[in-house]
Amino acid sequence: MLSALLLTVATAACVVAHPMGADLEARQGGPKATVYSSCKNKGDVALTFDDGPWEYLQVVSDTLVKAGAVGTFFFNGNNYDCIYNAAEQQRVKYAYNAGHMIGSHTWAHKDLTTLSWDQIHDEMWRVEQALQRIIGVTPAFMRPPYGNYNDLVRQVSYARNQSLVIWDFDDGDSTGSSVAQSEADYDKALAKHPNSMLSLNHETYKTTAYQVLPYAISKLQAGGYKMVSVATCLGLQPYQHVGKPGTPDATWKC
Structure with a gap:
């Protein structure tokens, strides 16, 4: 009797943490998550940083804080390194405790448009679980790797109560732009006096952290x-839930 009850509880917990299977397969073709590619509020700029946590996070965070700015970090779970490694956990905490927003960039930076319903869920829930464990939050926003998404990705995101975030300006750090090119692109964009900007950057690039970011901020x-x-x-809440971080154990691994 007791063992059956424990099995029922454990099964229910898994469904909440990892809602995949026939019940969600039935939702295909249903509601789709909202996709945001620009800010709504005039005069606002959202500087976003993909592909971390990585070694340039602290200097990016410190540069933003020194300027009185807030950034948004879209984290992977296992891209450049495993998010459960001690140094990576500390980087996640450093950004969050500095007041920056934390979002999902999925677990392993796969192109979600090439994956199945269950595989997309797996890419999303694993990094959500990691962020719940490390800083106690469940993100309300997800940036799909490479900016790639389709209806299935949007349906899964809707099921997970997350909106998608793309961008309306790319500083080119991930596509080979030099510092001079990135700075010129910022100059060109700002010369048009846009109402707002949602900028794509990568905290995995030294040039972004030490050169392009200070220039852009100024x-x-x-x-x-x-x-x-x-x-x-966007005038929205950054997290679905904010709670207490967990205590590391043997399950905190990639």
């Missing part, structure tokens, strides 16, 4: 823009 502030989180620039 130009944005000179233009009268306020650098805020993605959630703030």
Whole structure:
């Protein structure tokens, strides 16, 4: 009797943490998550940083904080390194405790448009679980790797209560732009006096952290823009749930 009850509880917990299978297969063709590619609030700029946590996170965070700016970090679970490694956990905590917004960039940075319903869920829930464990939050926003998504990705995101975030400006750090090119691209974009900006950057690039970011911040502030989180620039909440971090154990691994 007791063993049956424990099995029922454990099964229910797994369904909540990892809602995959026939029940969710039936939702295919159903509601789709909202996709945001620009800020709603005039004068807001959301500087976002993909592919971490990695070694340049601290300098990116410190540069933002020094300027009175807030950034948004979209984290992977197992891309450049395992998020459960001690150094990576500390980086996640460092960004969160500095007041930056934390979002999902999926577990292993796979192109979600090539995956099945269950595989997309797996890519999403594993990094959500990691963030719940490390800093106690469940993100309300997900950035699909490479910016690639289709209806199935949007359906899974809706089922997981997450919106998708793309961008309307790319500083080119991941596609081979030099520092001079990235700076020129910021100049060109700001010369058009946009109402707002949702900027794609990568905290895995040294040039972004040490050169392009300080330049961009100075130009944005000179233009009268306020650098805020993605959630703030959209007038939404950053997290589905905020609770207490967990205690590391043998299950915290990639």
